[in-house]
Amino acid sequence: RLVGELRSALAEKTLRGQRVLVTAGPTWEAIDPARGLSNHASGRQGFALAQACAEAGAEVLLVTGPTHEHTPPGVLRQDVISAEEMLAACLRALDPPVDIFIANAAVADHRPSHYSAEKLGKTEIPNPLPLRLNPDIVATVHQDPRRPRWIVAFAAATQDHLAMASAKARRKGADVIVANDITRNDMGMGAADNACSILQGERVLHIPRCSKIDLARHLLRHLSALFSRPGTESEDLHE
Amino acid sequence: RLVGELRSALAEKTLRGQRVLVTAGPTWEAIDPARGLSNHASGRQGFALAQACAEAGAEVLLVTGPTHEHTPPGVLRQDVISAEEMLAACLRALDPPVDIFIANAAVADHRPSHYSAEKLGKTEIPNPLPLRLNPDIVATVHQDPRRPRWIVAFAAATQDHLAMASAKARRKGADVIVANDITRNDMGMGAADNACSILQGERVLHIPRCSKIDLARHLLRHLSALFSRPGTESEDLHE
Numbered sequence: 001r002l003v004g005e006l007r008s009a010l011a012e013k014t015l016r017g018q019r020v021l022v023t024a025g026p027t028w029e030a031i032d033p034a035r036g037l038s039n040h041a042s043g044r045q046g047f048a049l050a051q052a053c054a055e056a057g058a059e060v061l062l063v064t065g066p067t068h069e070h071t072p073p074g075v076l077r078q079d080v081i082s083a084e085e086m087l088a089a090c091l092r093a094l095d096p097p098v099d100i101f102i103a104n105a106a107v108a109d110h111r112p113s114h115y116s117a118e119k120l121g122k123t124e125i126p127n128p129l130p131l132r133l134n135p136d137i138v139a140t141v142h143q144d145p146r147r148p149r150w151i152v153a154f155a156a157a158t159q160d161h162l163a164m165a166s167a168k169a170r171r172k173g174a175d176v177i178v179a180n181d182i183t184r185n186d187m188g189m190g191a192a193d194n195a196c197s198i199l200q201g202e203r204v205l206h207i208p209r210c211s212k213i214d215l216a217r218h219l220l221r222h223l224s225a226l227f228s229r230p231g232t233e234s235e236d237l238h239e
Numbered sequence: 240r241l242v243g244e245l246r247s248a249l250a251e252k253t254l255r256g257q258r259v260l261v262t263a264g265p266t267w268e269a270i271d272p273a274r275g276l277s278n279h280a281s282g283r284q285g286f287a288l289a290q291a292c293a294e295a296g297a298e299v300l301l302v303t304g305p306t307h308e309h310t311p312p313g314v315l316r317q318d319v320i321s322a323e324e325m326l327a328a329c330l331r332a333l334d335p336p337v338d339i340f341i342a343n344a345a346v347a348d349h350r351p352s353h354y355s356a357e358k359l360g361k362t363e364i365p366n367p368l369p370l371r372l373n374p375d376i377v378a379t380v381h382q383d384p385r386r387p388r389w390i391v392a393f394a395a396a397t398q399d400h401l402a403m404a405s406a407k408a409r410r411k412g413a414d415v416i417v418a419n420d421i422t423r424n425d426m427g428m429g430a431a432d433n434a435c436s437i438l439q440g441e442r443v444l445h446i447p448r449c450s451k452i453d454l455a456r457h458l459l460r461h462l463s464a465l466f467s468r469p470g471t472e473s474e475d476l477h478e
Contacts, residue, residue, distance in 0.1 A: 034278045034345065034395060041273075068307045106273065109361040119395065121403075122348040128367030156273060156358065164360075 013057030014224035020058040021090060021098045021148065022050045023105035023137065025065035027083045031125065032116040041106035043067030045154075045194055045212045049102055050075045052216035056224065058100075063089045065105055083107045083134035090137055094146040100227070101148040103138045103174070106156065110134060142173030150227055152176045166199050176200045176226070178219065198222055252296030253463035259297040260329060260337045260387065261289045262344035262376065264304035266322045270364065271355040280345035282306030284393075284433055284451045288341055289314045291455035295463065297339070302328045304344055322346045322373035329376055333385040339466070340387040342377045342413070345395065349373060381412030389466055391415045405438055415439045415465070417458065437461055 024046020029037040043064055050062040051072035060075045063086055071077045078093075080086045086105060110131035116124075138153045153174035155164060162179055169177040177199040195209040198219065207218050263285020268276040282303055289301040290311035299314045302325055310316045317332075319325045325344060349370035355363075377392045392413035394403060401418055408416040416438040434448040437458065446457050 031276075034280075035347070036277065036279070037270075038275065038277055039273045040275070108274070110364060110366065122372070125349060125370070126367070127349065128365070128369040130367040131364070133361070 014228075015053055015100075015220070016057035018058045018099040019096065020050075020053045020060050020100045020102060021093050022046055022053065022060060022062045022102045023064070023086060023090065023107075024050065024062060024069075025067040026106050027065045027086055027108045027134075028081050029083065029108045029111035029134070030081070030115055031112045031129070032118065032120045034119050035125075037108055037110065037112065037131075038066075039106045039108060041065070041067075043069045044192070045216070046102075046104035047072060048212040048216035049104055049219070051213060052220045053100075053102070055217070056220055061093050061098075063093065063105075065107075082111060083137070084111070087135050087137045087140060090141055091144065094141070094144060094148070097146060098148040100150045100152065100223075101138075101141055102152045103141075104154050105137070107137055108134055136172060138172040138174055150175050150223075152178060152223065154178045154180065156180045162197060162199065162204065169199060176223065200226060253467075254292055254339075254459070255296035257297045257338040258335065259289075259292045259299050259339045259341060260332050261285055261292065261299060261301045261341045262303070262325060262329065262346075263289065263301060263308075264306040265345050266304045266325055266347045266373075267320050268322065268347045268350035268373070269320070269354055270351045270368070271357065271359045273358050274364075276347055276349065276351065276370075277305075278345045278347060280304070280306075282308045283431070284455070285341075285343035286311060287451040287455035288343055288458070290452060291459045292339075292341070294456070295459055300332050300337075302332065302344075304346075321350060322376070323350070326374050326376045326379055329380055330383065333380070333383060333387070336385060337387040339389045339391065339462075340377075340380055341391045342380075343393045344376070346376055347373055375411060377411040377413055389414050389462075391417060391462065393417045393419065395419045401436060401438065401443065408438060415462065439465060 025043035026039045026041040046064065047069040050060050053060045054072055054074040062075050062077045064077060064079055065086065066081060078089050080089050086107060111134055113130040113132045138151060141147065142151055151174045153169065153172060155168045155177055166177060179197045179199060192211060193209050194212050194215045196207050196215065198205040205222060207215055264282035265278045265280040286308040289299050292299045293311055293313040301314050301316045303316060303318055304325065305320060317328050319328050325346060350373055352369040352371045377390060380386065381390055390413045392408065392411060394407045394416055405416060418436045418438060431450060432448050433451050433454045435446050435454065437444040444461060446454055
């Protein structure tokens, strides 16, 4: 704890005066009061990113799905359950303006088409289960008139992950994509360690395996450098 | 901690020499490496039951789905993910013979019909999603030649819960049913407190709201009394 505070005090306050919105965790898409669709995200990487941003002097708002993580010091946290709730919370967070949006949450692509307020009996569950596409939070924030100056999106993939990640970037309007390989059990989703590749335009930078908080600090250092470089305004990427 | 150890030492060892199998937590039914179907169970009530059984002198095997709970002292724990894995672990646990099976896990009724070892793209997820019925763990253990002398099953329901619970008892072959009302946010699934009704034959006994460990201890005391009463052999209920 002391080491943490010292490290925080010693950290260069590269994000001082910046307002950062971070999303974390999975979303839970309810079928009924007991059942739902979800994913394996623990929230750990998102919480580590929020912590690293706070250490770097930013004002941090963390919007998180259901998780067992503890709120890092200096971070304002809002809990949500579903993708729709997460989107609503993110849009509300855009006043006052957000400088950097770090979309780390593993948002469910779909929700069940119908929610039953009563717990369904075994035979009452629709089979096959009709799904509805959830709103894309990154794309919606990108299209908002209050779009943050920088949008950093995360992509998880089991194969060919860099190609998928850059396709995802183009589609959604993110300025920077951080690509995770989730094929390995000992890294990424639900694990303690992580490794990633940062993709910005033609540039690719690999951060090798380390703890999620170290990865968050490395990542933030790279992003701060990128954001302060004069030639790399977000508008360049989206004319 | 000291209080806990004292309480444990002072507890009547009503289950000494008994082998108890407890299931706990939700199950996770994977769609792909990231996504799945699950439910809100925290595992807390099942872990409390395992703890209360150990306090009462039983040899306890705890088979649990994904949870953040800590293993109670003196309890042998096996982690599983899916309903099929949980069933396999329970059947393996029947040698040497189990005296009491406490089926507290919130086992998913369905799993996705197909599992994809590669993470599916957003458009690759089958919609509607085909489901397959999971095996019923209580019913399967009941039909096994090595059937434990006592089977205690839990039923969660949002309405008319006693009627649903006793129907469930008859269907599955449990000797005792513990019925939870999950309509209330402050009790039952995912909450710290719980309340329940114990149904055995025509008898109904209500345990009012208390912490999950107190509820587990109350429940165990009632069950021990019931199990040692000469007129209530499990065979009476299943000719």
